[in-house]
Amino acid sequence: MRTYFLRGRLACALIATLVGLLLCQPLAAQLIPEADDEPVAAERNVPVEAGNAGEVEIPEEEAPGLDSGDNAWMLTSSALVLFMTAPGLAMFYSGLVRKKNVLGVMMQCLFLMGLMTIVWSLWGYTLCFGGSNPYVGDLEFLFMNNVQPAWDAELGEPVTPMHGTIPEYTFMIFQGMFFIITPALICGAFAERMKFSAMAVFSVLWGTLVYCPLCHWVWDGGILAYGEADALAGGALDFAGGTVVHISSGISALVCAIFVGKRLGFGHDDMRPHSLTYTTLGAAMLWVGWFGFNAGSAGAANGLASNAFAVTHFSAAAGAVAWAMMEWILRGKPSVLGCASGAVAGLVCITPAAGFVLPMPALVMGASAGIVCYYACAVMKQSMGYDDSLDAFGVHGVGGTLGAVLTGVFASRHVCGDLTGGEPIGLYEGGGVSLVIGQIVAVLVTIAFSVVATVILLKLIDVVIGLRVTQESEIRGLDISEHGEEGYIFS
């Protein structure tokens, strides 16, 4: 009874907070200087062609206005990235768990689509992309101010703020899809044993305190952004989220797996994936959605997007073949799960590099990811003994780190010439080691920040509400114990 009473109070408090935030919106708008007074269309004319959005800013003399082609592609990309979380990731992950937990995993993906979107709309976007402070975003876009249309008294009509050639809305929603999928990736590490409530609280806090700063540092001119004055070691290139999405989530996933502990019966019970059919279909959906993830990160429907699209596909293909070949050679049979995992590893690895490398290096990167991630999942995990249930660390952490470092090796002026004024940039084409060092520094900063922040968050949540379900609940399965439903009823 007490639990239900507390839950009721908690729900009321949440609703009251949301209503309060909505009511506060006009007040917050007044607190932000120049929020409503200026025609915002001219304020953020930053073309995003030269790298990832917000990474390299080249001032334009004239406002370029809305480009319907760019906008159409970016809206399509946004939908593609959302498609990656559910059904893509939901199916990929849910096939890998036992059938008593299939709904639990799907629910985590679906629920996070809702929960993280709300966080993004309220404070997530502004913490990522607000202001020009190199360490933290300001309140420029709090509650969607300066994103939503504002009335222009001079023109006598509402004006929609622009982000280069696309509305700020489009940029915001595209980036929001990344904010949704990143904590969902972590769910693979603690699958089959974490409380749903703990997962939800962790995701909100992790998104706010880990993702938002990292995103700001890398993509909004912060301390990890390439070429910025405040950048550490010259900053790093991260086209579509190798550092922000995959290393941060992969490393945090490893911390979660160790902190939450192994599943009951890990190592001796039968924990085979209950449906590799789901997993294969999910992997294929991720492959498709990743075109939006990477090619959309060009910010426009231009040549850079085409390059990102092509190298993304090449890397995934090489990853799928490489992992399957490893199994074929070392174990005698190429497994379907290996092929699917290799494709995802290839996609992860090319993510930071998609706007900087040519197609042939992309094949090398994908194949490297297939081999290295295979070792991480099949050999390293066994020898170290942690229970990363669905290999969130083995694929995203390891693949993301590899991709970030190889970006420094293979980045080419043929793709991103305007970054360096035509000078060689990557190690491979004679640009020296400076970029590789910048990439490694960014990787180390991301790892250190993710580990420290995740440990603190997990400890806090463990003390307050507890991280793990009871043994009885774990044995019954999270579908029934956490959601009161069954995934399969064949009667």
Place this chain on the structure above:
Amino acid sequence: MKKVEAVIRHFKLDDVKNALSEQGVFGMTVIEVSGYGRQKGHTETYRGTEYAVDFVPKKKIEIVCSDGNLQKVIDTILRTAQTGQIGDGKIFVTNLEDSIRIRTGETGEDAI
């Protein structure tokens, strides 16, 4: 009367059925089963983690025949279900006390 139970490989079922029909033996019950003998199951590998699967799926056929037809049935199954590889299955023969055709009430060999 005898009851012949034979555990065979899935893909041999059609061969066995057709051969028995040619021999004039009609009537068969087929059941999906799983188990292990000397084959001792198999291992499956998922991202490097190996799981031992003890029970191998097989088909079990049950045939009721007269004492005179028994050897013919056994020989036919032996001939058609054999691959020579481990895991071909087994044949079990038991005495049958009676059989009754429900439609007519006939009993014994008349009901087969």
